[in-house]
Structures are given as C-alpha cells and as structure tokens.
Amino acid sequence: MKLLRFILAVSLPLMARGQVVFTRDIAPLIHSRCAGCHHDGGDAPFPLLTAADAQKRVRQIVEVTAAGDMPPWLPMGTDGQFANERRLSAAEKELLRQWLADGAPEGDPSLLPPMPEFSHEWQCGAPDLIVEMPTPFLIPADGPAIYRNFVIPLPHGAPQYVTAVEVRPSSRAVHHAFVRAEKASATMVADAADAAPGYAGMASFGPGALPAADAFALPSVQREAYRRLLPEGRKSPPEMLPGTAGALGAWVPGFKVPPLPADTAHRLPEGSHLVLSLRMVPIGKPQHERTRIGLHFARQPPAREIIPVPLNTFRIVLPAGSRAEEARAKFVTPVPLSVLSLWPHAHQLATMLEVIAHVPGAEPRRILDIREWDFDQQQPYTFREPQQFPAGTRFELCVRYNNSSTNPANPTVPARTVRFGESLRDEMALVILQTTLPNPTDRPSLNLALAASRDRMFSGLLTGLLEGPPSPPP
Numbered sequence: 001m002k003l004l005r006f007i008l009a010v011s012l013p014l015m016a017r018g019q020v021v022f023t024r025d026i027a028p029l030i031h032s033r034c035a036g037c038h039h040d041g042g043d044a045p046f047p048l049l050t051a052a053d054a055q056k057r058v059r060q061i062v063e064v065t066a067a068g069d070m071p072p073w074l075p076m077g078t079d080g081q082f083a084n085e086r087r088l089s090a091a092e093k094e095l096l097r098q099w100l101a102d103g104a105p106e107g108d109p110s111l112l113p114p115m116p117e118f119s120h121e122w123q124c125g126a127p128d129l130i131v132e133m134p135t136p137f138l139i140p141a142d143g144p145a146i147y148r149n150f151v152i153p154l155p156h157g158a159p160q161y162v163t164a165v166e167v168r169p170s171s172r173a174v175h176h177a178f179v180r181a182e183k184a185s186a187t188m189v190a191d192a193a194d195a196a197p198g199y200a201g202m203a204s205f206g207p208g209a210l211p212a213a214d215a216f217a218l219p220s221v222q223r224e225a226y227r228r229l230l231p232e233g234r235k236s237p238p239e240m241l242p243g244t245a246g247a248l249g250a251w252v253p254g255f256k257v258p259p260l261p262a263d264t265a266h267r268l269p270e271g272s273h274l275v276l277s278l279r280m281v282p283i284g285k286p287q288h289e290r291t292r293i294g295l296h297f298a299r300q301p302p303a304r305e306i307i308p309v310p311l312n313t314f315r316i317v318l319p320a321g322s323r324a325e326e327a328r329a330k331f332v333t334p335v336p337l338s339v340l341s342l343w344p345h346a347h348q349l350a351t352m353l354e355v356i357a358h359v360p361g362a363e364p365r366r367i368l369d370i371r372e373w374d375f376d377q378q379q380p381y382t383f384r385e386p387q388q389f390p391a392g393t394r395f396e397l398c399v400r401y402n403n404s405s406t407n408p409a410n411p412t413v414p415a416r417t418v419r420f421g422e423s424l425r426d427e428m429a430l431v432i433l434q435t436t437l438p439n440p441t442d443r444p445s446l447n448l449a450l451a452a453s454r455d456r457m458f459s460g461l462l463t464g465l466l467e468g469p470p471s472p473p474p
C-alpha cells in the first residue's frame with residue numbers, strides 16, 4: 001500500500017515539492033476556502049482550521065470537494081465572473097486528494113501560516129437602520145422543514161434609497177432567507193390571520209391571490225384567479241410579482257453582501273414594509289428564531305436605480321414520472337441594459353437551471369449555468385463587474401425538472417402531476433435580473449417592454465396550463 005502511494009506520488013507533478021503537508025500546502029487552502037464558514041461561531045457545524053480538525057475528516061473532505069458539494073456553490077465555471085465565487089479548481093481538489101494519499105501528514109509547524117481572524121460584526125459597517133422580526137418564531141426540536149414569511153414594518157419616513165441589506169438569522173436552524181420590499185397589504189392580512197408569527201408558504205402574490213396548483217387544471221379557476229389579480233381593463237396586474245420584484249437581500253451560510261456599484265440603489269416604494277422568507281430545518285433542540293435585518297441608505301437620490309427584470313413563466317406542467325420536462329421564459333430588452341446580478345428561484349423538482357443571453361450578431365452566452373440545482377442553496381449571484389448588453393438582447397431561462405421517484409428531493413413520492421404554484425409541492429421557474437439603465441432616459445421603453453412581457457405571461461394562465469407540456473421556445 002505504501003509502495004502504491006509512493007508510485008502515485010511520483011507520477012504527479014506535485015512530486016516536485018515532495019509530500020503534501022498540512023502546514024505548507026493545505027492550511028492556506030483550507031483557511032481561505034473553508035474556514036470562513038468552518039470556524040467556531042461560523043455558519044458551518046464544525047471548525048476546519050488546524051491540522052487536527054482537517055486530519056479527523058480528511059476522507060470526507062476529499063469526498064465532498066471531489067463531488068463539488070463543498071464549498072457550497074451552484075454555478076459552473078471557475079473564471080471568476082461572479083463576486084465571492086467559491087468553486088475549487090481541479091488543482092485544488094487534487095491537492096486535497098494527494099494529501100490523503102500521502103497519509104495526511106502535518107508537516108513542519110514553522111511553515112504554518114497565521115490563523116485567519118473572523119469578524120462577526122455587520123459586514124458593511126454599522127447599519128443605518130436595524131429591524132427585526134416583531135416576535136420570535138418557535139422552531140420545534142424536530143419535524144419537517146418549515147417555510148414561513150414574516151412581515152417586518154419599517155418606521156414611518158424611513159429613507160427611500162437602499163444601498164445594502166444584510167440578513168442575520170439568529171439560529172442555525174435557518175437554511176436560507178430572502179428579504180423583499182412590498183406595498184401590498186395581502187401579506188399583512190395573512191400575517192394577522194395566522195395565530196403564530198408570520199404565515200406559511202411562498203406566496204409572493206399575497207396568500208390566496210392564486211388558487212392551489214391542483215385547482216389550476218380547471219379553466220374556470222384559472223379565469224377567476226386571473227380576474228382577481230387584475231384591476232378593471234388591465235391585461236396584467238400593475239405590479240407583477242410585487243414580492244420578487246422588490247428582492248432586496250438574501251442569506252445562505254457564508255453569504256457575503258455584494259456591494260452595489262457607486263451611486264446605485266434600490267428604491268423602496270413609499271409606505272412599503274419588508275417581507276422576510278425563511279426556510280428552517282429543525283436541529284434537535286427548539287429554537288426561538290428572531291432574524292435581524294440591517295439596512296444602509298443612500299444620503300441622496302442615486303444616479304441609477306435597480307430595476308428588476310423577471311424571467312418567469314406559469315407554463316409548467318410536469319407529468320408524474322417525467323424526468324426531463326422543461327420550462328422556458330424569455331425577455332428581449334428594447335434598450336441597452338447593465339445586469340448586476342441574477343436571482344434564480346425554483347423548488348425541489350428542478351435539476352438544471354440556465355440563463356442564456358442572445359446578443360444580436362454574437363455567439364449565445366450562458367450567463368448562469370447550474371447543472372445540479374439545490375433548493376437549499378439558492379442565492380443571488382452578483383457579477384464582479386456589471387455586464388453590458390445591447391438593445392435587442394434576448395435573455396432566455398430554461399429550467400429542467402425531474403418529477404419521478406429517481407429524484408431524491410421529490411417531496412411527493414409517488415409522483416403526481418405538478419404545475420406552476422407557490423406551494424413547495426408545486427414548481428416555479430424564475431430568475432430576476434437586477435439591472436440598471438446605462439441611459440436613464442430609456443426607462444419608459446423598458447417599462448413598456450416589461451408590461452408587455454407581464455401581459456404575455458398572464459395570458460399563459462388562461463391558455464398554457466391545460467395544454468400539457470410547455471411548448472418549445474419560439
């Protein structure tokens with residue numbers, strides 16, 4: 001066995017530096033790529049800082065890094081297009097594997113780099129305003145995962161322009177969190193109607209605005225839902241997806257708040273409140289969750305406002321047992337757009353999610369490429385530098401689903417036909433592009449195109465859901 005290891009080591013370029021040791025080779029990697037979450041008080045369940053920490057789990061470390069499960073990061077590609085990208089390179093994975101093959105030696109202690117330090121202060125400095133869940137929510141010791149929304153009022157006269165939002169859950173039972181700004185009162189009514197703090201589900205239209213997905217199969221129900229969402233004489237609601245359109249902040253373990261470009265901010269519509277959505281998974285001891293949210297405001301109206309551009313479809317029909325059904329959505333921008341970040345969202349049957357930008361006269365460019373969707377790890381992805389797209393660019397979203405029992409994440413086994421819906425038993429296909437306009441006078445043209453896109457999507461409510469699988473893209 002020793003001989004085999006020796007031969008392996010000889011055959012590798014690493015041989016040049018001899019045996020792979022913790023202090024010189026592994027510590028710099030683990031300190032920079034793992035310890036940010038894996039330290040005492042960090043977001044991961046155990047520390048990975050010292051040789052002993054890493055030796056204890058070396059097999060598991062090699063397994064999870066080889067499989068791409070750690071560090072957690074869904075998009076493919078290692079070209080660093082996204083801020084805070086975490087995917088390990090092939091060489092880094094190989095280094096860990098070789099350390100195991102060499103017997104995971106510690107090495108010369110004098111080569112150990114200084115221990116990294118971790119701050120648990122607010123990431124963007126002291127927030128201008130800190131708000132929190134009005135009352136704690138009791139997460140039981142065990143039981144199924146809980147998805148719940150909490151209305152968090154903002155003080156009267158709070159400033160309108162937000163430059164950063166940091167979400168800080170109080171317990172380890174929280175797996176991911178989203179914050180949006182909203183004016184609709186439906187969420188407040190729902191929160192009040194339910195005795196416990198918050199309300200259940202994922203209702204971004206306001207609970208009850210859409211019927212349960214099963215009922216969607218009936219045209220009369222579809223028509224009624226459509227009618228209820230629309231004011232007189234309109235083809236689509238004035239504020240399509242009021243929830244998601246106001247996407248402000250997120251949290252997953254280790255999440256770093258991406259800074260906005262200079263002189264850019266989200267505008268909070270006057271009189272809005274925050275809605276915090278939490279996915280919570282019991283951890284064996286009851287927890288009183290009370291998430292805090294820190295907001296930073298612009299001192300004056302910024303030059304550029306964030307404009308959310310949703311790629312979204314209601315045409316999702318996934319027959320029971322189907323393994324590769326797809327849903328597609330697109331948006332063609334009539335004006336140049338600067339794309340800051342991508343916020344993907346789907347539920348537990350999704351397996352693949354991608355966004356392709358078709359720039360006129362250029363090769364299609366895959367700007368988001370997730371080959372193994374994981375509901376728990378969803379988070380926004382922010383480009384290091386905002387990406388510029390000319391007028392006429394077509395953004396296409398494609399989500400693939402596995403609605404069979406071969407999908408371990410399938411919440412309903414045996415499988416049933418699944419349609420669009422906001423319950424976790426239903427599915428969604430949504431990516432919000434957070435954009436700004438290089439040329440602010442283009443706003444009316446963009447607004448018109450967004451309204452037309454909403455109208456098309458809503459007419460899908462009437463026509464799309466009965467036709468079987470979604471039609472191929474035009």
Ligand code: HEC
Nearest residue numbers: 033034036037043044045057060061064070071072253254
């Ligand atoms: C962004 C935060 C984050 C980073 C960075 C990170 N981890 Fe983790 N890690 C976690 C969390 C959270 C868990 C617990 C996972 C769970 O409970 O599902 C975990 C679990 C693990 C586990 C246990 C896996 C299991 O199946 O129980 C191993 C091993 C691990 N991490 C290794 C690493 C290594 C090695 C690195 C660096 C190369 C790394 N992690 C980087 C957050 C992180």
